[in-house]
Amino acid sequence: GLAAVVTRIIQGHISHSAAKTVFDLLWNASGDAISNEGQLSVVDEIIKNKGLMQMNDAGELEKIVDEVLSISSKNIEEFKAGNTKALNSLVGLIMKASKGKANPGQVNELLKKKLT
16 A cells, blocks of 8 residues: 555655645545555545645646746746745646645746746
């Protein structure tokens, strides 16, 4: 169970917070022994059924980033003036716009690319 959850984190399929949810659901599920491949299937089913799959589509993510940037001129100005906390604020807005499904690492990369 835990190995399957960690695998999906490493692959970027779920966030750490989603992993906690998946693990809790696994922990409370049936105690039957399941093969490693079977555990991945169970984990994937939980991820799908609970809508926990992290957004990794670069095009979709870039669209959300562009939308947030178009309405966040103050944060952009602050970031360009050297306030690195403004970047965190933008990441938060993007996470909110994506309903928490955006990959924060990809969001940071995209923002830095677009703002520098």
